[in-house]
Structure formats: structure tokens, C-alpha cells
Amino acid sequence: MIYISCPEIVLQEVRIVAKITVNKKTYETDADPSTPVLWIIRDEFGLTGTKFGCGIAQCGSCTIHIDGEPRRACITTLASVAGKEITTIEGISTASDHPLQKAWIENDVPQCGYCQSGQIMAAAGLLAKKKDPTDADIDAAMNGIICRCGTYNRIRAAIKQAAMQGGK
Amino acid sequence: MGTKIDRRLFLKASLTAGGALLVSVAVPGSSRAMSASLGHGTMADGGFQPNAFIKIAKDGKVTIVIGQSEMGQGVLTSLAMIVAEELEADWSKVSYESGPPDKAFINPLIGSQVTGGSTSVRAFFMPLRKAGATVREMLVSAAAQGWGVAPETCKAGNSMVTHAASGRSAGYGELLDAAAKITLSTEPKLKDPKEFKLIGKSVKRLDTPEKVNGTAEFGIDVNRPGMLFGSVQRAPVPRGTVKSVDDAPAKAVKGVVAVVNLGYGVGVVAQNYFAARKGRQALKIVWDEGSNATVSSEAILASYKDAAAKESGKAAKSVGNVATARSGAAKTVEAEYFAPFLAHATMEPMNCTADVRADGADVWCGTQSQLVVQGSVAKALGLAPEKVGVHTMLLGGGFGRRVGVDYVMDAVMLSKAAGKPVKVVWTREDDTQNDFFRPATFNKLSAGLGADGKPVFWHHKIVNGSIMGELAPAVFGFPFPADQMDDSSYEGAHNLPYSIPNFQVDWIRKDTGIPLGFWRSVGSSHTAFSVECFLDELAAAAGKDPLEYRLSLLDPKSRFAGVLKLAAEKAGWSTKPAAGVGRGIAVAESFGSYVAQVAEVSVGKDGSVKVNRVVCAVDCGQTVNPDTIEAQMEGGIIYGLTAALYGEITVKNGRIQQGNFNNYKMLRMGETPKIEVHILPSSEPHGGVGEPGTPPIAPAVVNAIFAATGKRIRSLPIRAADITG
Numbered sequence: 001m002i003y004i005s006c007p008e009i010v011l012q013e014v015r016i017v018a019k020i021t022v023n024k025k026t027y028e029t030d031a032d033p034s035t036p037v038l039w040i041i042r043d044e045f046g047l048t049g050t051k052f053g054c055g056i057a058q059c060g061s062c063t064i065h066i067d068g069e070p071r072r073a074c075i076t077t078l079a080s081v082a083g084k085e086i087t088t089i090e091g092i093s094t095a096s097d098h099p100l101q102k103a104w105i106e107n108d109v110p111q112c113g114y115c116q117s118g119q120i121m122a123a124a125g126l127l128a129k130k131k132d133p134t135d136a137d138i139d140a141a142m143n144g145i146i147c148r149c150g151t152y153n154r155i156r157a158a159i160k161q162a163a164m165q166g167g168k
Numbered sequence: 169m170g171t172k173i174d175r176r177l178f179l180k181a182s183l184t185a186g187g188a189l190l191v192s193v194a195v196p197g198s199s200r201a202m203s204a205s206l207g208h209g210t211m212a213d214g215g216f217q218p219n220a221f222i223k224i225a226k227d228g229k230v231t232i233v234i235g236q237s238e239m240g241q242g243v244l245t246s247l248a249m250i251v252a253e254e255l256e257a258d259w260s261k262v263s264y265e266s267g268p269p270d271k272a273f274i275n276p277l278i279g280s281q282v283t284g285g286s287t288s289v290r291a292f293f294m295p296l297r298k299a300g301a302t303v304r305e306m307l308v309s310a311a312a313q314g315w316g317v318a319p320e321t322c323k324a325g326n327s328m329v330t331h332a333a334s335g336r337s338a339g340y341g342e343l344l345d346a347a348a349k350i351t352l353s354t355e356p357k358l359k360d361p362k363e364f365k366l367i368g369k370s371v372k373r374l375d376t377p378e379k380v381n382g383t384a385e386f387g388i389d390v391n392r393p394g395m396l397f398g399s400v401q402r403a404p405v406p407r408g409t410v411k412s413v414d415d416a417p418a419k420a421v422k423g424v425v426a427v428v429n430l431g432y433g434v435g436v437v438a439q440n441y442f443a444a445r446k447g448r449q450a451l452k453i454v455w456d457e458g459s460n461a462t463v464s465s466e467a468i469l470a471s472y473k474d475a476a477a478k479e480s481g482k483a484a485k486s487v488g489n490v491a492t493a494r495s496g497a498a499k500t501v502e503a504e505y506f507a508p509f510l511a512h513a514t515m516e517p518m519n520c521t522a523d524v525r526a527d528g529a530d531v532w533c534g535t536q537s538q539l540v541v542q543g544s545v546a547k548a549l550g551l552a553p554e555k556v557g558v559h560t561m562l563l564g565g566g567f568g569r570r571v572g573v574d575y576v577m578d579a580v581m582l583s584k585a586a587g588k589p590v591k592v593v594w595t596r597e598d599d600t601q602n603d604f605f606r607p608a609t610f611n612k613l614s615a616g617l618g619a620d621g622k623p624v625f626w627h628h629k630i631v632n633g634s635i636m637g638e639l640a641p642a643v644f645g646f647p648f649p650a651d652q653m654d655d656s657s658y659e660g661a662h663n664l665p666y667s668i669p670n671f672q673v674d675w676i677r678k679d680t681g682i683p684l685g686f687w688r689s690v691g692s693s694h695t696a697f698s699v700e701c702f703l704d705e706l707a708a709a710a711g712k713d714p715l716e717y718r719l720s721l722l723d724p725k726s727r728f729a730g731v732l733k734l735a736a737e738k739a740g741w742s743t744k745p746a747a748g749v750g751r752g753i754a755v756a757e758s759f760g761s762y763v764a765q766v767a768e769v770s771v772g773k774d775g776s777v778k779v780n781r782v783v784c785a786v787d788c789g790q791t792v793n794p795d796t797i798e799a800q801m802e803g804g805i806i807y808g809l810t811a812a813l814y815g816e817i818t819v820k821n822g823r824i825q826q827g828n829f830n831n832y833k834m835l836r837m838g839e840t841p842k843i844e845v846h847i848l849p850s851s852e853p854h855g856g857v858g859e860p861g862t863p864p865i866a867p868a869v870v871n872a873i874f875a876a877t878g879k880r881i882r883s884l885p886i887r888a889a890d891i892t893g
Contacts, residue, residue: 031440031442032422032423032442032443034442035440035442036442039440039441039442042389043391043397043440043441044440046391047382048382048385048388048389048391049381049382049383049384050382051386051388051515051516051564052388052517052593053515053516053517053596054596054828054829055595055596055828056596056828056829056830058828058829058830059515059596059829059834061515088382089380089381089382090381090382090383093381096377096380096381100380101380101381104376104379104380105372105376105377105380108372108373108376108795108799109376109380110240110373110375110376110379110380111240111241111242111799111800111803112238112239112240112514112515112516112562112563112564112565112566113240113375113376113378113379113384113386113562113564114386114514114515114516114564114565115515115564116379116380117382120380138837139837139838140838142836142837142838143836143837143838144836145836145837146515146829146834146836147515147806148513148514148515148565148567148807148834149240149515149565149803149806149807150802150803150804150805150806150807150835150840151799151802151803152806152835152836152837152840153802153840153842153843154799154802155837156837
């Protein structure tokens, strides 16, 4: 079976090995190229900050950045990310000092915390584009990420606080 | 169920292998002998058990071992605060650990190691204060002995003991060896609450840093050496079973290593999760759908209506004589209310990792009931309970769902079959369709008004299934006879606070075959809706303002009246709302706390509902971490509002019709109202905070819709057609 033709994927015997870049580090995997990259990141690379919530891009717990854009890892195949740069929650800062992370702590945003990686990645995508987002901008960027604990108002406050502190 | 906490307190200290001081505190919890599974703290006879543990390392760092589960409610921080307060620990150096399953951690209000019923602070406030205070006294005595001074002349603070007169001080870490030799006080002197530095102050949660950088470990994040991945196909109908399975196509999927017939479903074990899912899709299973194959929501509602009309049920409460009062009432109001089945929809789907070996087993999961997990796994494997390790991970939401052990058994049975550690992760569809649902509930209400508009009688018939009838035998392992009353079916309805001379609440138990469970705020999740909306109907029939009407039926000094007045004042109840905006109010007591909410709602011509603002007043007695109380009210409101606007699980041919967030909708950022939480200062005993924020929001919103449109919603979720129709 031919899966894909791409410089990053080379045939080695019967194994297809993909090289993908996550948080500026290159990883290799011989997983089925149709595997959602969520499971590769979590189970093969051990970066478990990115969460599974729905599997159909309805909840956003799995939000990562692909070439800087917030994307849902649960519906993104391994094959589609070859050669692209992935950033996960573990990669947005080296010392948990991203302005959003600091604002999340300052506002005590998380309750169970499960969705918060996705929330922060979506918010980081927003602040990268809009330094001073309006409420409507925040709604548009964040509406895809469900928080079952209901931390939405604190998320909004934390995004505004991070924006005020020039956060990106 | 509640066990009274005795004044006596036993404590034993020991040094761990690493030289750290480990202290277990015993309070009365049950008559059983104290567990020896932790290898320390054993008492001479039964009747007392440890329920909290303090570790002090040689560098003075304090670790509080918490037996309650963190599912978002902030319990790791709140309980640690209580210990640290009395221990006089340096808060900046306090950390927490999740404790193992142990009788030491039995929740004295429940009788098992259960995190539920909004009990954590209520159950452990005094035991943990005593735990901290005893250790503080021990450390002070150790220092005083070393210095040859009287303990009373020394003072503890910031993880240090100081003797001001001589200018000497010692850190807690330096005092461990001496402290371990001290005879412990059984009645430590507790701090005067006026001197509290932590309790009652808003303190930042200890678990936030790890929850913003991806390092927090939930059950789903567990990884074990050699671990395989599993996925289980359950029957399409609750309690259906496997008749036969053709597993050849699944076994042909690359990566699949085993297919296991579990009876209730078929599990596929593979080298990676994607292969397990692909293998599962390839299974060809013939099901015995059992007796639930014909269950449908329409039939349930019809049978409930019929029962309410024809059956009298059993009285949950009866005061005066409703029948006599009915004939003398100037005006009678009748209404029927319905609340549907609901799924919990925790963000983290059910999952568990198990490592079953010949001589023992370990499971890693988020659970609200560690001892039940341990006992159930031990029973299933024929092992002694102490051979089963239960490792409590962070819970990506609980809301009552993780009281069960169904998802634990998946991993256990697949690991047993595969002979290796196996992690089973449910799909969102698995999670939604195999829940223990909030019971669908039908209510038939009637009330009579006197000449002054006040109710002269109130008769409420409640028809639903029994949660305890479901969970007691299946999960907790004790019988629950069919004729036994189950408070969780009518709590909040039978203990109405309003002054009504003739009052009767009847319960008609009708199980449907659909599994039932505790859903955040349990019975009050639906009774607050039916009773607070019906009371609004009475106010309207009497031509009275809904707030004034409520207050006229309450003791003005009552806590109900207190939160109603506070919420109304902060919401500006006496002012006219903006054009097109309706304001509604509701109040409920649940889990020992009193919550009133005012909702401001705009209703579009198309019947669309936008909740703009919610003002919440809570009297939960004394506080531990006020910011956590606010957060729990905010979260409880969003949880209840989601259900009010969208929440509905329906059944057709035994099949749950909803599966994922596309057809079981959740409230999102853009729909979230402004929420203001006001805590009523109180010196009353602690109430719960995890659940009490949920009950009042549905009736507050429904009452606001009535204020805005004159339309009365009597069936949840709120539908545009019920407003425009």
C-alpha cells in the first residue's frame, strides 16, 4: 500500500518512517500514517499535555499549533503533518512563563484542568494574531474549546490580562 | 450514614525509611480495625482510624497526603490549607500527594473513601485541624525539650519553632528525630479562628502550575513499561450481552494482539490505541439486547404520566391534610414538570490503566471511590484487597460519574487476558452512551391558595427511578430493597423551606432499565427546577412579586431568606430590567449550603434564549478558600445552565440517541453569562460547595423567561418552540 509521497517519509524495508517536528525536536515514527497525530504525540512521544476529548473536532481539548495555527490534533492525520512544525502545550514556553500561563495562574483559571492545554493553545493562537483582542475576538477564537467545569469567564479575564501585559 | 466525629484523637508518629516524619491521625470512622496496609499507625483495638497524613521532610518541606480525589473542586488545596493552618507550616513549601486506598482515608460522612456529596471540607475540617495541631504541639515540645524550656514559652510559625526569650529557633526539619520520641497529645489545642492566616482567605490553588504546562497527570496520561492499549465495544443497549463474536477481522488488523469476550462487550488489545480502535471497528458481534431493547423515552414519559395520575406512591413527607385543604382552597394551581435523563460528560472520557499479575494488580485511574475500586478489582481477580494497588490520578471531571467501576473493569479484564499492562480509553460516544444517567423525572404538582394568596396546601408527586436501587447492589455491594425510600429521588422537594400548612410529597419509583447515577447535585438537580418554578407559578397566580412571595413564606431569619435578599439586592431586583430582559429568581439548599440566583435573560422573537447575567448568593457557612467557593459556584452555574439550555439524553429501541458534543451540546464561551458570586458571611458549620451552585440556575432562567415573555417552560431542556408556541 502506498500511503503518501513526501520527502520526509522514506520507505525502510516494510516500515514507513515519518519524521515530524514537535516543539522544535524531531521525532520518528513508523505508525500508520492515517493515525490522528494526537495519539502519536501522546502515546509515542510521551507529550501528554495534549488531551483527547471527542475525536471529532468538537471540544478542542487536543488543540495544538501546526505551523503556528491552532489545529485539532484528533482529526489531523500523521501523514498530513509531515514536514510541518508542531507546537504543543509543553512547547509554548521553556519555564511555564508564557504570559498566558502566568495569567492562568494569577486568575486561578483551571478547575479539573483537563481542557486547559487546549484553551491556552487556542488563546496563544489568538494573541499571536491580535495583541488586543475584543470580547468578540475572544469568543470567536475560544468558542471551539469546551470547558465542562465552566471556567470560561476566568479564561476571558486571563486572556485580557495576558494581552495587557503584551503577551504572545 | 454519617458517623459522628468523636472528641478523642489518636496519633502515632514514625520515621519513614527516608528519615521523614510521617504522622497518621486517627479519628473515629468505623468500628473496624484500623488498616495496617500503610504499615504504621496501628491502634491497639478497633474503632478508630487515621484519616490524614502529614509528611515532613528533613529539609522542612511539608507534604499533605490527601485521600480525597481532585476533580476540579480544589480539594487538594483546601484540605492542605486546613492542615497547614494548624501545623503552622510555611505555605510556600507545602505540597500535596494523592493517598492510596486506605481505611485511613474513609470519609466520615459517607463511610467509605468516597469523594462525593460535596463533603470533603465538611468531613475533614476538624480531623485535619486536629492532625495539624497535634503535630504542631509535638514539634514545639521537641524544640522545648532540646532547649530545656517550657513548651508554653515557644511559638510555632512558618515551619519553625522559636523561643523568643532566648532568641533560639529551629526549623521543623531539624526537629524530626526529637519529635518522633514525643508522647503525643490526644487533645491538641486548636487555634482560635481569629488567628487563622490561611483558612478563610483566598489562596491560589496548588495544582494550577501543573495544569497550565501539560505536566498534570490525569488517568489518561498514565504510561507503564510494556503497556498495551485497549478499546471495548459495549452492547448497543444498556445491559445487553454478547451472543457471539467473529473476531477474525479484528485480529487481522495490524497491531492487534488480543480480542477478549467480556460478556458485556468485546475488548480489543493492540500495540497502539489507533490499532485497538480499528480492530474494534472490524469486530462482528451478535448481541443479546436483553429486556431493554424496547425502551424508549416516549414510552417512559407516557408511563410516568400514567403512574402520576393513577398511583399514590409513598409519602416522602406528609404534614397536615392535603385532601381536606384542597376542598377548601380559594384557588387551585396544577402543573406537570419534566426533567430528562442527563449524561455527565466529563471532559476526560472514562479510562483506566491496569497491570494484572498472578500475585497482584495495580490500577491507575481517576476515581471518586478508591476502596470500591480496590474491592471490586480484588473480587474480580480473586485477590486479597491489599494485593490491589489503586493509584488515584487527577480526574478530568467527576460530577458523580467516577463513582462507578465499570471503566476500571475494562482495563483489569483486558490486562488479565493480555498478561501485560493495558490502558483502556473510552471514546466520547462510549462515555455518553454508557453513563449512569441523571434520572428522568416527572412531577405532578398541585397547590391551593388562600384568600391572601398564600399556599394552603402543596401536593407534589415525583416519578423516577432509584439511583441507590441501581448503585447500592451494583457498585457499593449492599442490597437496596424495592420498597426502600431513596432520598436522592426527591431531596429538595420533600424538605421545602416554605411555610405551607398542608404539605405532601409522594414518590413513585419507576425504574426503566436505563442505568442511573449521581449527577452533580443529584436529586436537587431536578427538584429545584420543579419546585422553584411551580412556586413562581403560585406567585403569579397570587399576583405577587416572586421575591416578595418567597420571603412572605420564609422565616426572615432563615438562611434561605438571607441568600434570597443578598442575591436580589446585588442584582438590583427592585429596579426595572432593561427592555426585553426578564429577571428570574430561585433558591435551593443542597449539601448543607444555601444558594439563591437571579438570572437576567433576553428572549428573541424566534424563542432563542440568551442568559446575560447571573447573580449568585451563597451561604455555605464558614469558608476555607473563598475563591474556590466562587469558582465552584461559577462552575455549578455553567453545568446547570448547560443542562437547562441543551441537556437531554433520549432513548429509542434501548439505544441512547446522543453520542458526542455535536448532539449532546455543551455551553461555550460565547454563551456564558456574566456571573457574580457573593458569599454571605456566616459562622455556621461548613456546607458543601461542589454541587450547590447547580440547582437554582434552571429555575432562575425559566422564571426569567416567564418574566420576559409570559411563557412558562415546564419541560427541560428549554426549547424555542415552547416559548414561541
